[in-house]
Amino acid sequence: MHMFRPRPGLVLVAALAASLASSAPLVAQVGTEVLAQQSLRPYWYVFIAYALAWLLLLGWMFSIGRRMRGLEDGGTGKRDA
Amino acid sequence: MSLARIRWMATVLGVLGVAGVLVLHWLVFFWVGTERTMGIVQRIFYVHVPSAWVTFLAFGITALCGAAYLWLRDERLDWAAQSAAEGGLVFGAIMLTSGPLWAAYAWGTPWTWEPRLTLTLLMWFVFVGYFLVRASAEDRQAGKRMAAVIGVLGALLIPLVHVSVLWFPSLHPQPVVLNVEEGPTLDGDMLITLMIGLLAFTLIFFSVFCLRYGLEHMRYQRAIATREQPRAT
Amino acid sequence: MTVYLRQVAAIVRKDLLLEVRTGERLAAMGALTVLVAVLFHFAIDQGLVRMQVLAAGLIWMTILFGGMLGMGRTFEMEREQGAIQGLLTSPVPLDGIYLAKVVSNFVLVTLIEVVALAAYWLFFGFNYGNDLLLLAGVLGVATLGFVAVTTLFAAISAQTNMGQTLLPILIFPLLVPVVIFGVTATGRIFASRPVQEVEGSLYLLAAFTVVALTAGTILFRYVVEE
Numbered sequence: 001m002h003m004f005r006p007r008p009g010l011v012l013v014a015a016l017a018a019s020l021a022s023s024a025p026l027v028a029q030v031g032t033e034v035l036a037q038q039s040l041r042p043y044w045y046v047f048i049a050y051a052l053a054w055l056l057l058l059g060w061m062f063s064i065g066r067r068m069r070g071l072e073d074g075g076t077g078k079r080d081a
Numbered sequence: 082m083s084l085a086r087i088r089w090m091a092t093v094l095g096v097l098g099v100a101g102v103l104v105l106h107w108l109v110f111f112w113v114g115t116e117r118t119m120g121i122v123q124r125i126f127y128v129h130v131p132s133a134w135v136t137f138l139a140f141g142i143t144a145l146c147g148a149a150y151l152w153l154r155d156e157r158l159d160w161a162a163q164s165a166a167e168g169g170l171v172f173g174a175i176m177l178t179s180g181p182l183w184a185a186y187a188w189g190t191p192w193t194w195e196p197r198l199t200l201t202l203l204m205w206f207v208f209v210g211y212f213l214v215r216a217s218a219e220d221r222q223a224g225k226r227m228a229a230v231i232g233v234l235g236a237l238l239i240p241l242v243h244v245s246v247l248w249f250p251s252l253h254p255q256p257v258v259l260n261v262e263e264g265p266t267l268d269g270d271m272l273i274t275l276m277i278g279l280l281a282f283t284l285i286f287f288s289v290f291c292l293r294y295g296l297e298h299m300r301y302q303r304a305i306a307t308r309e310q311p312r313a314t
Numbered sequence: 315m316t317v318y319l320r321q322v323a324a325i326v327r328k329d330l331l332l333e334v335r336t337g338e339r340l341a342a343m344g345a346l347t348v349l350v351a352v353l354f355h356f357a358i359d360q361g362l363v364r365m366q367v368l369a370a371g372l373i374w375m376t377i378l379f380g381g382m383l384g385m386g387r388t389f390e391m392e393r394e395q396g397a398i399q400g401l402l403t404s405p406v407p408l409d410g411i412y413l414a415k416v417v418s419n420f421v422l423v424t425l426i427e428v429v430a431l432a433a434y435w436l437f438f439g440f441n442y443g444n445d446l447l448l449l450a451g452v453l454g455v456a457t458l459g460f461v462a463v464t465t466l467f468a469a470i471s472a473q474t475n476m477g478q479t480l481l482p483i484l485i486f487p488l489l490v491p492v493v494i495f496g497v498t499a500t501g502r503i504f505a506s507r508p509v510q511e512v513e514g515s516l517y518l519l520a521a522f523t524v525v526a527l528t529a530g531t532i533l534f535r536y537v538v539e540e
Contacts, residue, residue, distance in 0.1 A: 234530075
């Protein structure tokens with residue numbers, strides 16, 4: 001039985017990972033500019049909040065992808081975790 | 082709807098959503114003005130509020146599809162309710178992690194009993210119960226019905242829970258620091274950024290929702306293919 | 315209608331009779347109630363906090379946990395004996411079964427409330443205020459709402475392999491209004507505040523109870539249907 005690979009998931013994963021990776025140097029860059037005047041702490045809070053958001057989303061998509069692959073590879077895929 | 086069609090929708094919504102997220106990132110990190118009193122940390126707002134909105138949306142979809150499932154007994158409604166509930170769990174977690182991070186810096190305390198934050202926490206636990214019941218039900222069909230009942234009852238009682246937590250601070254005075262009226266009054270650029278955030282999150286939610294729905298669809302097809310007929314309702 | 319009421323009454327009578335004969339649930343609930351009060355005595359440093367200040371909160375927590383312990387077994391005995399099949403296939407409508415279970419649970423929880431009030435009065439000399447009638451009214455309305463939600467979820471948790479472990483996760487998020495307004499109202503009654511300060515909470519408790527009872531009556535059939 002031929003089933004599709006969850007490509008839309010991969011597209012999303014790749015794009016979100018890219019956006020996550022791109023935001024890291026941005027935050028750091030903005031951070032260093034103002035390092036003279038103020039603490040970096042709020043930037044870290046913002047960065048962690050955004051990173052956690054995307055990590056949670058990616059985790060969700062990975063888990064869906066894994067379950068789909070499990071189904072394709074002949075698992076029963078009966079129960080969710 | 083065929084599996085290919087669902088997948089196509091997931092892709093289109095996903096591409097749009099990711100584009101929205103990229104724009105949102107650019108706006109948040111380079112364009113939008115810094116809020117005067119709370120400073121940089123207020124930028125969490127643009128991920129916090131959209132995730133809260135999606136959590137409520139997901140809760141609504143779960144309740145509506147659950148009620149419709151109890152009535153019509155169409156498996157697809159159960160797939161949709163379940164997919165939305167899973168989204169609610171994920172976006173609720175985003176809301177519940179970004180909120181305390183913001184609060185920890187802006188107000189010096191990670192958790193405030195701010196009514197909407199409290200409500201989301203309680204709603205999140207209703208979602209947790211939804212999945213625990215599904216997973217531990219001795220009979221799968223009963224599990225679906227009971228999960229739907231939880232969704233519906235949750236939606237009926239949540240407004241009352243909301244009223245309770247809203248009025249709770251008025252019964253017990255709170256420090257003024259924690260008094261969060263509607264967030265800061267929004268400037269134009271902040272409003273635009275927020276709107277983009279809401280749009281992007283909603284698109285992402287529906288994209289992954291379709292993906293998750295497709296998974297249930299695959300399970301169903303697989304069950305038919307392996308001649309393990311899903312019990313008729 | 316009268317047939318319906320008689321059927322409901324018959325189940326209530328059967329449940330209460332069973333309870334009187336075995337005393338199973340009532341004994342466990344009563345013991346828990348008293349023991350929780352004993353533990354609170356040791357858990358709270360009475361040199362730092364006046365117990366009376368916490369009275370309403372302590373009593374409500376005791377009622378919640380004691381009530382949950384007993385109500386979790388609402389359908390347990392019948393399931394173990396297989397009697398649930400007989401009950402479900404009997405001519406009594408499913409919502410009638412739910413209402414009957416709500417009534418018998420209500421009686422049970424009311425009894426442990428009396429135990430709790432007596433125990434706390436005995437152990438800590440709590441002052442319950444002047445308006446005992448209003449107190450009974452608030453407790454009655456709040457208990458009905460509590461029982462309406464918990465009975466429905468007891469039917470749900472009985473059909474899972476997690477059993478009663480699941481019950482608190484399911485009911486506590488939804489019982490927040492009962493706790494908030496129940497504690498507020500009883501706390502003010504204990505402090506002998508004027509009725510006007512209690513009314514608002516009482517109306518909201520009543521609204522919660524009406525919604526919970528209506529929803530439970532409608533939704534119960536989907537939980538137990540075969």
